[in-house]
Amino acid sequence: MPVEIMARRLLRDRRAALGLSVAGLGLTLLASLFASNPQTVGPTMLLPWVALLAFEVGPWGGLAAALVTFSLFLASASGDGLNITAVFVIGRLASFLLIGLGVGVAGKRLRDSERRSRRLIEGLPLAMYTEDSGGLTYVGPQIGSIVGFPAAAWLANPSLWRNALHPDDRDRVLAQYSAAVATGDAFECEYRLVRPDDTTVWVRDSSASVGDGRHSYRQGFIVEVTNQKQSERKLERNATLMRGLIDRTVDGITLTDREGQIGITNEPMLRFVRDLHIPSKGLIHERLLAIADDMAEPAKYAQRMRELAAAPDTESLDEFELRDSERAFQGFTRPVISDDGEYLGRVWTLREVTEARQIERIKDALVATVSHELRTPLTSVIGYLELLGTGDTPLGEDDAKYAEIAQRNASRLQQMVDDLLFLARVDAGALSLEIATIDLVEAARNAIGSARPLAETRQITLELDYHSPTYAQADAKRISQIFDNLISNAIKFTPPGGHVRVSISEGDGAAVATVSDTGCGIPESEQRQLFNRFFRSSTTTHVPGSGLGLAIVRAIIESHGGTITFHSSENKGTTLTFSLPAAVPILGERTLQPSGHALLE
Numbered sequence: 001m002p003v004e005i006m007a008r009r010l011l012r013d014r015r016a017a018l019g020l021s022v023a024g025l026g027l028t029l030l031a032s033l034f035a036s037n038p039q040t041v042g043p044t045m046l047l048p049w050v051a052l053l054a055f056e057v058g059p060w061g062g063l064a065a066a067l068v069t070f071s072l073f074l075a076s077a078s079g080d081g082l083n084i085t086a087v088f089v090i091g092r093l094a095s096f097l098l099i100g101l102g103v104g105v106a107g108k109r110l111r112d113s114e115r116r117s118r119r120l121i122e123g124l125p126l127a128m129y130t131e132d133s134g135g136l137t138y139v140g141p142q143i144g145s146i147v148g149f150p151a152a153a154w155l156a157n158p159s160l161w162r163n164a165l166h167p168d169d170r171d172r173v174l175a176q177y178s179a180a181v182a183t184g185d186a187f188e189c190e191y192r193l194v195r196p197d198d199t200t201v202w203v204r205d206s207s208a209s210v211g212d213g214r215h216s217y218r219q220g221f222i223v224e225v226t227n228q229k230q231s232e233r234k235l236e237r238n239a240t241l242m243r244g245l246i247d248r249t250v251d252g253i254t255l256t257d258r259e260g261q262i263g264i265t266n267e268p269m270l271r272f273v274r275d276l277h278i279p280s281k282g283l284i285h286e287r288l289l290a291i292a293d294d295m296a297e298p299a300k301y302a303q304r305m306r307e308l309a310a311a312p313d314t315e316s317l318d319e320f321e322l323r324d325s326e327r328a329f330q331g332f333t334r335p336v337i338s339d340d341g342e343y344l345g346r347v348w349t350l351r352e353v354t355e356a357r358q359i360e361r362i363k364d365a366l367v368a369t370v371s372h373e374l375r376t377p378l379t380s381v382i383g384y385l386e387l388l389g390t391g392d393t394p395l396g397e398d399d400a401k402y403a404e405i406a407q408r409n410a411s412r413l414q415q416m417v418d419d420l421l422f423l424a425r426v427d428a429g430a431l432s433l434e435i436a437t438i439d440l441v442e443a444a445r446n447a448i449g450s451a452r453p454l455a456e457t458r459q460i461t462l463e464l465d466y467h468s469p470t471y472a473q474a475d476a477k478r479i480s481q482i483f484d485n486l487i488s489n490a491i492k493f494t495p496p497g498g499h500v501r502v503s504i505s506e507g508d509g510a511a512v513a514t515v516s517d518t519g520c521g522i523p524e525s526e527q528r529q530l531f532n533r534f535f536r537s538s539t540t541t542h543v544p545g546s547g548l549g550l551a552i553v554r555a556i557i558e559s560h561g562g563t564i565t566f567h568s569s570e571n572k573g574t575t576l577t578f579s580l581p582a583a584v585p586i587l588g589e590r591t592l593q594p595s596g597h598a599l600l601e
Contacts (some may be wrong), residue, residue, distance in 0.1 A: 001368045002552060012059075026458055047464075058330060064131040077551070080172070081367065093403055096293055104540070105396070105467065114364075116348075117199070117544060122220070124295065124430050126138040126142060126153075126221045126222060126223035127139060127141075127142040127143035127146055127221060127222045127223075128219070128220070128221045129143075129207075129220060129221065129222065129299075130217055130218065130219045130460045131153075131217060131218050131219075131293040132216075132217040132218075135158040135271075136154055136155055136158070137155075137217070138155075139151040139154045139155060141220075143222065146197035146201065146203065146223075147164065147193050147195060147201060147203070147222075148196045148197065148201075149164070149195075149196065160436065162174070164193045164194055165192075165193060165194075166191065166192035166193065166194055166200060168192070169191040169192050172191070173189055173191045178187070180207075181209075181218070181418070183208045184216075185209075185333050186206070186209075187205065187206065187208070187218075187220065188204075188205075188206050188209045189204075189205050190202065190203070190204045190205075190225060190229075191203065191205065201224055201226050202224065202225045202226045202228075202229040203222050203223065203225060204222070204223050204225045205220065205221075205222050206220050206221060206501050207220025207221075208220065210418055221331070221455045239430065243264070246264065246266040247266050247267055249266065250268060250350045250351075250539070251268060251269065251350065251351045252265075252266065252268040252269030252271070252272045252273075252348075252350035252351070253265070253268070253269055253347065253348070253349050253350075254266075254269050254347070254348045254349075255336075255343040255345060255346075255347055255348075256283075256284045256345050256346050256347075256348065258312070258342070258343055258344060258345050259283065260284045260285055260286075260309075260346075261283065261284075262284055263345070268311075268350075269348075271349060272350050272352075273583050274293070274331075276291055276322075277291065277294070278290070278291055279305075284346075284348065285306075285308065285309035288305050289302060289305045289306070292305070293322060293323075294322055294323055294324075295320050295322065296322065296323045297318070297320070297321075298323075299540040300340065301320055304316075304318055308333065310482065312335060312343060312346065313335045313337075313343060314333075314335070315333070315334040315335070316331075316332070316333050316334075317330070317331075317332045318330070318331050318332075319331075320351065325355045326354060326358075327352065328350075328353050328354045328357045329350060329351065329353060329354075330350055330351045330353045331348070331349070331350050331351075332348075332349045332351075333346055333347065333349070334346070334347060334452035352599065363577045364423075364424060364427050367420050367424065368420065368421065372421065374413075374417050375414070375416075375417050375421065378410060378413060378414050378417060379414070381410050382407065382410045382411065382414060383402055385410060386405040386407065388403045392553045410566065416546045416548070418546040418551055419546060419549075420548070421550065422552060422555075423533065423551065423555065426555045426559070431559055433474075433475040433478065433559060433560070434475050434476075434477070435473055435475060435560075436473070436474070436475070437471050437472075437473060437583045437584075438471065438472055438476045438479060438583075439469050439470065439471055439493040440470045440471070440472055440479070440504050440511050440513055440580075441469050441470055441504050442469075442514065443464045443479050443480055443483055444464055444466075444502045444504055445464060445485050445503075446480065446481055446483075447480060447483035447487050448462050448464055448483075448487065448502060451484070451486065451487045451488060451491060454488065454491055455491050457498070458494070458496055459489060459496040459497055460491050460494055460496070460497075460498055460499070460500055461498070461499045461500070462487075462500050462501075462502075463480035463499075463500070463501040463502065464502050464503075464504075465501060465502070465503040466503070466504040466505070467505065470504045470505065470506045470511045470512075471511065471582065471583045471584065472511035472579050472581060472582060472583055473560075473580070473582075473583040474560050474581075475556075475560070475580045478556045478559075479556075479562075479580075481552070481556065481577070482553050482556055482557065483515075484515075485513060485549040485550070485552065485553050486553060486576055487500065487502065488549075488550055489550070490515055490516075490517035490519065490574075491517075492517040493517065493520055493574070494517045494518055494520075494573075495519065495520075496520035498517065498518040498519060499517070499518050500515070500516070500518075501514075501516050501517075502519045503516075506582055509581070509582050510562075510579040510580065510581065510582050511579065511580050511581070511582045511583075512578070512579045513577070513578055513579075513580075514573070514575060514576070514577045515575070516573060516575035516576075517573050517575075518572075518573045519570060519574060520570070520572060520574050521568045521569050521570040521571055521572050521573055521574055522537045522568040523538060523570050524569065524570070527566075527568060530566060530568075531549060531550050531551055531553075531554045531564075532545065532547075532551065533547065533548055534547040534548065535547050535550075535551075550576075553578075557578050557580070560580050560581070561580075561581055562578055562579050562580040562581065563578065563579055564576065564577070564578040564579075565577050565578075
């Protein structure tokens with residue numbers, strides 16, 4: 001048998017090594033009985049022990065035994081010289097020495113490898129284990145920190161695992177484990193174990209069968225997953241709560257992923273889908289675009305849907321009406337962004353506002369009617385109050401004061417009535433404009449001049465910034481109304497010592513005007529309502545006003561085909577910017593000389 005084959009065999013089976021040594025010793029004794037020179041055979045009796053020492057003690061022990069054996073042999077054979085027997089002994093000595101050394105070195109390497117592997121495994125946050133038909137044969141020390149029972153307890157008590165299983169999980173786990181053992185399949189299960197202090201820990205247990213069938217065993221590991229299970233239960237509770245809230249709202253709600261695939265949809269949205277005949281298949285934008293022809297303004301609706309599809313991070317609030325009915329809907333959508341800025345999808349809400357719009361129309365009609373009926377007697381009252389102050393018989397001091405107060409309040413009431421009538425004309429599409437080429441710088445200068453007395457009273461600094469005359473196609477009277485509203489608002493809502501600045505510029509084919517102040521600003525939660533009629537910010541309730549000014553400003557600007565935007569921070573001021581179609585001044589029209597800055601106090 002070759003030396004390397006014998007070495008591998010001895011390495012696998014220590015009993016084979018011992019048997020080989022005994023057999024070698026027997027053969028040596030037998031050879032000594034029949035040898036012509038028994039003295040030369042005696043030292044060969046030590047050959048098996050050379051291998052054993054090399055195997056058990058190491059290379060130095062085997063080498064020392066070999067030297068002793070060879071010395072004894074030389075001493076016994078010194079008189080006869082080296083004969084065939086000597087050669088035989090030397091060859092066997094070398095063979096046994098190599099066997100022992102090979103087995104010993106390989107065994108040491110194996111033991112070192114096992115120690116390193118065990119240190120590595122025992123440093124992991126999981127407990128390895130092995131078991132055979134008789135029970136556990138090894139359990140990692142981490143089992144103590146995971147379950148509370150030390151490794152020695154698991155090895156000493158075969159029933160510990162069964163007894164530690166949570167009562168609610170025991171039958172399920174044992175059945176699954178028994179099936180895996182019977183079929184030799186892998187075992188993978190999550191379950192609860194009860195610690196010695198009666199607390200519960202969740203673990204994931206994974207094991208597989210190892211071996212050739214005759215000497216098979218199972219090895220696996222246990223890792224704690226309590227935190228993961230708690231997180232999963234929390235997510236499940238939140239999902240259940242969210243689903244309950246979504247299903248109980250009157251608005252239709254749909255969640256889509258980043259590709260536009262529909263995920264969660266509540267019952268009100270499903271009802272809207274049926275009522276509006278929205279297709280049941282396809283991406284959200286495709287489904288919504290499919291009903292464009294049913295809208296009162298199909299082209300506008302379709303364009304809006306395409307814009308939303310092209311810009312997934314856009315937030316939008318839109319209203320649309322059906323073509324063949326008076327039903328109106330309000331749709332809102334906004335992106336869902338993760339904490340690290342990743343786009344996850346979009347939430348869509350749909351609300352029917354048919355009844356609300358009908359109520360608004362009734363309210364607008366009522367306001368218009370009442371305002372119209374109020375205007376005539378109110379004009380008469382103001383006229384008589386003016387006569388009282390200019391009559392032949394002068395009023396007493398108190399009467400004059402009362403008449404002035406009555407006239408001032410009547411004028412405020414008349415202004416409110418005029419504003420309401422103006423908005424009624426806008427709603428009816430009856431607002432007429434006299435479009436001409438006007439200079440925004442001149443219009444702003446006139447408005448600032450009119451507001452100067454109020455600004456001086458409140459110690460407000462008025463500034464006008466421009467680089468050159470800026471012309472727009474607009475109704476001069478309505479543009480003056482815009483500047484009057486914006487500048488008076490800025491003065492009213494700016495504390496004494498503050499600043500109001502009007503800037504005029506031109507760019508991208510538009511004439512642009514900006515009115516900014518250092519006033520109280522508007523809370524972010526209220527900014528969406530800024531242009532609503534009768535809206536009054538919580539920071540301005542102490543200032544008299546109807547809440548119609550900005551609604552009128554927006555109506556005028558939009559009727560010109562312009563736009564208005566704003567930026568506001570609470571306690572830091574507000575900036576409103578509007579743009580109108582730019583115009584080229586007509587030949588011979590008076591122009592202003594460029595003046596970078598004008599200060600009016």
